Amino acid sequence: MPRKPSAYRLQPLTGYGPVRGGPARTSVRHEPFLRMTGRGRSMVLSFDDGPDPRYTPDILKVLKAHDVRAMFFVCGEMAADNKDLLRRMSDEGHVVGNHTWSHPLLTKLSRSAIRSQMERTSDVVERTYGERPGWFRAPYGAWNRAAFQIGAELGMEPLAWTVDTLDWTTPGARTIERRVVKGAGPGVVVLGHDAGGDRSQSVRALREYLPRLLDSGYHVTVPRRQFT
Template identity: 65%
Template structure:
């Protein structure tokens, strides 16, 4: 007898082990359900069931076939146990639905002389680069509330904004008067713009501004659902009326105060006055001790 040939006793043991293994596998496939928690139970092996229970939701473990209504999970779920061990991904934190927009910085920011500069309606390749150049010259960051129809054709400017540390906000797709829109139309205006920004810079906007400052409940709700806070303004330069560079400068310097949010534009018309005005009022604000800053998300949302 060869040394590596199993003895009769060993062969019997091996056959017995194989038989028991097959029997155990058959038991797993055809029965024995009660000792394994179904997806969504207290063991945390899958998503929590909906109002109608696990059978009503039709969902099982990730990658598993749908649950049978009113019955145990399909057998294939048992053959893919690793999915049951994966920790549940925490849901994204969304802001509460507000009833009015944020108009100024928190008190602590105001006490330190901080202000926020914002620019709406762009990006426009004729004017936005000049504004970015001036901000870079003085080491200042700002918020750009972009319109999707402008952003989609000027993604290089979105990428420059992000690379230079500015915040990109959502200003709808076509700059409509929000109260005149149906809810689905408004959702499209806001959602499409967020999609373009995210595709260009990798992250979706976390701030939203209603065109003309015309807010309604749907705007607050849709913005919150997309993870955005509503930001308005305290000082309006009215630069969109093209009143002259000196008038724009006077309005912003006259309204400057700790905690204020300044509204200007980098698109939507001839914005050469806005570009020139920034080069005048920005160094004056800095010389007066004001600090240009960015808005911060409420503490409950910050991660």
Template identity: 50%
Template structure:
């Protein structure tokens, strides 16, 4: 049986072995472990034979063992905020330029008549003119044709006698503004003045209130359509334009009309605004051709 000294010596050997494991714990820490082993005294009869693992408690070993540098915690990048999908922006709308004037007031301009009937509406613009209007009136009288005359106010005020003659022969008297401006560039006040002034003059001259209105150049605007409706007029456009105002030649004017005319057509001609001798000559040429083809002429009702 081992003596107390032998037991103590054995413990010291085990402690020394443990100290090699404690290395970096330092001498002070090692001496504390030795003193603790001596104070413990001889083991009891049930003691398990000493072993390095049994001598030092796990907590002591963990405390004494050098602490390895803990790996840096992995940085989880914050999830980038999911961008909120922007609501789709409706395209601007620009406006597309319509082929026909917008419906305002009483509606869109009339471009043609009922195509089920073989009729043509002849319209004469920019008069009255003392050089050409009398000849045009004579031709219409010759063929028994009723037309619509879109008169300019400043011409009508100078040739009031012609205005009365046009009305007396049963033709429609219609409003073509006072000075023949581009209505799209005018304020509402000026548009109203152009139309109202002309209608008042024609009413005083003929005793009849104009029921039709045509924008110069066919340049309609929503303002002009609204004002004309407020003044009791409907807008009339055209479907056959021989561009006689440009004086392309009598034959060209005649050919364009005969090529483009069809049942329900509204034909545009001019008796004012310059030399209209080509237009007068073209009327003499194409009117009998259309009549022989079975066309009838009419003035749209007011």
């Protein structure tokens, strides 16, 4: 059985009682959170679309070397194929969010298809990581009302990002690093990717920007409560 990262248990903002033993239902939002508040010089690093055995282990290694926790918005089909990496995220205290099963454009799907995409992913995360996700992120940042409603029913808060590294365009590790360092600020949430293509630049960039953020006095962490 995977260990539960109880110290990193997410706290939904508003509860309406448990849903199928998962996180409490959250209030329905009309837009995603874009950043954290009230955390001083704290920042969140998030990695989407994985896990991918070619890149995720290197990212985990860098995070561990600096004793830093991050968020991984996983796709259910990737999680199902890489259960060991989900267990490792649990053991190492990272937060796993829901990024749908197969990364579709949710705005083109029926309500029932959106529900299936999100529910199956929460199920596989629960089985491998040890608890259901408390956060979700729409593929391509394409949210709609049904996604917010269904996410809330499944006990998840919607989280977007503040700084987009655009690492998926493979602009070079130095450019990715520069975007993170330039965009750094209290409460900032950084978007990167650990899957979906060649992500070696994303790994190389992390090795450079993470120590720079820490040297600048940033506390790189995962959310527990308040986003705006």
